[in-house]
Amino acid sequence: xxxxxxxxxxxxxxxxxxxxxxxELVDPDILQPAATLLDLYGEDIRARAYxxxxxxxxxxxxRPDFTVPVVQAxxxxxxxxxxxxxxxxxxxxxxxxxxxxxxxxxxxxxxxDGRDPVAADAEVFALFAGILAPMGLRPAIGDIGVxxxxxxxxxTSERRKDALRRHLWRxxxxxxxxxxxxxxxxxxPTRARLVEAARSRPAAELVAExxxxxxxxxxxxxxxxxxxxxxxxxxxxxxxxxIEAIEALMTIRAKAPAGLGxxxxxxxxxxxxxxxxxxxxxxxxxxAARGIDAEALEFEASYGRTxxxxxDGFVFGFxxxxxxxxxxxxxxxxxxxxxxxxxxxxxxxxxxxxxxxxLLHLLGGLPR
Amino acid sequence: MTLKxxxxxxxxxxDKTFDWFGARGVALxxxxxxxxxxxxxxxxxxxxxxxxxxxxIPRELAAGRxxxxxxxxxxxxxxxxxxxxxxxxxxxLGFGHADLVIAVPRAWVDVDTLDDLDAVxxxxxxxxxxxxxxxxxxxxxxxxxxxxEGVADYQLIDSQGATEGTVKNLxxxxxxxxxxxxxxIRANHLKVLSDGLILKSEATLFAAKDxxxxxxxxRAMEALCARLDVERPSGLRP
Numbered sequence: 100x101x102x103x104x105x106x107x108x109x110x111x112x113x114x115x116x117x118x119x120x121x122x123e124l125v126d127p128d129i130l131q132p133a134a135t136l137l138d139l140y141g142e143d144i145r146a147r148a149y150x151x152x153x154x155x156x157x158x159x160x161x162r163p164d165f166t167v168p169v170v171q172a173x174x175x176x177x178x179x180x181x182x183x184x185x186x187x188x189x190x191x192x193x194x195x196x197x198x199x200x201x202x203x204x205x206x207x208x209x210x211x212d213g214r215d216p217v218a219a220d221a222e223v224f225a226l227f228a229g230i231l232a233p234m235g236l237r238p239a240i241g242d243i244g245v246x247x248x249x250x251x252x253x254x255t256s257e258r259r260k261d262a263l264r265r266h267l268w269r270x271x272x273x274x275x276x277x278x279x280x281x282x283x284x285x286x287x288p289t290r291a292r293l294v295e296a297a298r299s300r301p302a303a304e305l306v307a308e309x310x311x312x313x314x315x316x317x318x319x320x321x322x323x324x325x326x327x328x329x330x331x332x333x334x335x336x337x338x339x340x341x342i343e344a345i346e347a348l349m350t351i352r353a354k355a356p357a358g359l360g361x362x363x364x365x366x367x368x369x370x371x372x373x374x375x376x377x378x379x380x381x382x383x384x385x386x387a388a389r390g391i392d393a394e395a396l397e398f399e400a401s402y403g404r405t406x407x408x409x410x411d412g413f414v415f416g417f418x419x420x421x422x423x424x425x426x427x428x429x430x431x432x433x434x435x436x437x438x439x440x441x442x443x444x445x446x447x448x449x450x451x452x453x454x455x456x457x458l459l460h461l462l463g464g465l466p467r
Numbered sequence: 468m469t470l471k472x473x474x475x476x477x478x479x480x481x482d483k484t485f486d487w488f489g490a491r492g493v494a495l496x497x498x499x500x501x502x503x504x505x506x507x508x509x510x511x512x513x514x515x516x517x518x519x520x521x522x523x524i525p526r527e528l529a530a531g532r533x534x535x536x537x538x539x540x541x542x543x544x545x546x547x548x549x550x551x552x553x554x555x556x557x558x559x560l561g562f563g564h565a566d567l568v569i570a571v572p573r574a575w576v577d578v579d580t581l582d583d584l585d586a587v588x589x590x591x592x593x594x595x596x597x598x599x600x601x602x603x604x605x606x607x608x609x610x611x612x613x614x615x616e617g618v619a620d621y622q623l624i625d626s627q628g629a630t631e632g633t634v635k636n637l638x639x640x641x642x643x644x645x646x647x648x649x650x651x652i653r654a655n656h657l658k659v660l661s662d663g664l665i666l667k668s669e670a671t672l673f674a675a676k677d678x679x680x681x682x683x684x685x686r687a688m689e690a691l692c693a694r695l696d697v698e699r700p701s702g703l704r705p
Contacts (some may be wrong), residue, residue: 269619
């Protein structure tokens with residue numbers, strides 16, 4: 100590609116700004132162990148990353164992003180608070196015909212600081228906004244923490260909440276579960292029959308009757324789930340107003356102040372989300388304190404839900420307003436859940452983001 | 468200046484393909500010795516028959532090395548990215564019916580739908596420390612289906628044959644495979660999920676949009692389609 104050098108220059112200009120903001124440069128390997136990424140992201144990553152085979156190290160992936168190796172490096176030997184930056188190629192298999200590059204440069208910034216998450220969110224966003232200001236991009240923000248808080252606040256069993264939390268990033272299944280738990284869609288007839296049968300007979304008997312048990316999943320595991328299904332059938336549906344509140348929440352799309360108002364409306368029916376809404380408000384204040392025109396920010400409550408299972412709090416993106424065909428020029432967010440998985444229970448609050456310099460270049464570049 | 472028609476090189480698929488063309492006045496037959504992969508067509512001008520492994524026909528169509536080919540819908544959709552932009556359906560042939568389905572052990576009385584499978588996958592991962600394994604050779608189709616349905620916490624394990632046996636052999640917890648009668652699935656103590664139908668497949672005559680279609684070949688194609696009493700597909704690029 101003839102403009103590679105130009106794109107590299109855009110990336111280095113951004114990198115300089117990240118370093119000036121106090122970030123230490125890290126340089127992770129291109130080949131990453133596939134097992135970690137697969138465990139984290141699931142089968143979808145296989146469709147999106149290049150997988151290759153090493154006779155000794157086993158299955159490896161060409162890094163689809165920097166976040167995982169940076170988090171791992173920080174966990175191995177970092178002290179908090181820490182700021183990191185990185186620059187280099189990432190590799191993504193693209194949908195055939197999408198026309199998107201499968202190899203491109205990312206430059207990123209990650210902040211590990213658990214003392215004041217809202218302030219850390221604002222620091223990262225303001226840094227990106229400052230660098231990108233000359234480009235006239237349209238910023239969008241979201242907060243998956245509010246949606247998570249809404250699930251936590253439902254008056255229902257932990258089992259149902261777990262199921263919903265697990266599918267925050269899969270809107271279609273999330274909605275189907277919500278409809279089921281709200282009693283709007285009846286359980287499938289086979290489930291109803293199973294529950295009926297399990298009321299009068301032990302689950303182990305039903306399993307034995309169905310046929311020889313093959314595979315790793317034990318009769319005990321099956322019986323456990325049958326009991327859970329019976330318990331679920333006996334549980335009352337989630338109340339209509341609570342379901343409607345979550346639905347209303349998911350559709351909020353407004354300027355930040357109006358969005359905040361609508362979040363407050365939702366909190367009337369789901370009082371449990373009030374702390375998350377307060378946090379959202381404090382974040383807007385922290386952004387304003389850093390010189391961001393928070394009133395002009397576009398807020399989408401469902402923003403960031405269809406990315407890889409990844410962000411679980413504040414999320415943001417910067418878009419070229421007149422080029423809706425392009426991916427965001429920059430995007431990022433908070434990913435505490437990811438550090439919890441990578442740290443085997445030890446969570447490190449983390450927020451960060453990346454810039455795609457080839458889009459900066461395409462849109463005319465940063466002023467020199 | 469001929470049209471190349473790729474036909475499965477052996478077995479029932481070949482015989483039935485010959486029958487289908489024969490019933491429409493185009494006699495395909497093998498030539499040479501019994502073991503030689505050669506065939507000819509009578510009753511259609513400028514038609515060259517190429518005997519190929521059914522597995523390779525999608526690739527040859529995608530590359531435009533053959534103009535027409537007979538293979539299963541399942542293989543075309545699995546093996547050719549953006550298949551509909553590169554391949555045209557000419558006619559379903561009415562045989563080789565098979566469904567790509569997801570099946571789990573019959574003793575899983577608590578599992579009947581994808582919703583169940585998803586819930587079990589989550590519990591399985593907590594209990595066993597790894598993702599529930601689904602054995603298949605249809606990676607693309609299965610992954611796209613499960614993603615669209617929002618099923619998580621599974622992994623695909625490659626299985627190129629005897630897939631129904633993987634569960635008993637403890638190398639998978641569930642399978643996604645092609646079945647026509649379901650007999651092999653039942654014999655291996657498995658059952659199909661009620662909403663686990665990924666694709667209905669059938670032997671089909673396909674045309675390669677990117678093969679060389681000059682005026683003469685397009686005329687030959689026109690004549691062949693008239694003979695076979697099927698509509699000429701659109702999108703063949705000269």
